[in-house]
Amino acid sequence: MSKDTFKEFVKKNPRLVGFVNRGEMNWQKFYEMYDLYGEEDEVWKPYLTEQKTAPSSKMDLMDYFKNINLDSVQESIASIQRVLGVLGDLAATKTEPAKPSYEPKPIYKHFDD
Numbered sequence: 001m002s003k004d005t006f007k008e009f010v011k012k013n014p015r016l017v018g019f020v021n022r023g024e025m026n027w028q029k030f031y032e033m034y035d036l037y038g039e040e041d042e043v044w045k046p047y048l049t050e051q052k053t054a055p056s057s058k059m060d061l062m063d064y065f066k067n068i069n070l071d072s073v074q075e076s077i078a079s080i081q082r083v084l085g086v087l088g089d090l091a092a093t094k095t096e097p098a099k100p101s102y103e104p105k106p107i108y109k110h111f112d113d
Helices: 003-012 015-021 027-037 042-048 058-066 070-094
Strands: none
Touching: 003 027, 015 027, 015 042, 027 042
């Protein structure tokens, strides 16, 4: 099998490029598999079959959002707001009032004349 036939095989199966770009495989290994097994062998099955990884339709997204419990989301947001309020109160009480700056008295002045 020549490099040109391998290039044609890759052109027919562009999913192989994704495996190389992600670093899961390299072209040398793909070529060796192609040279040893050919185009029609079962070794290509994991690389050429389509795998569903994310919701692909509007119905899948709708099902996902239907399963969200809005009451628990609202309770979580309320508890986060309470925590932020307490932290804000603690930060406000931690700041000390500004102390008046120290001004030394003149050396020869004993009383407030």
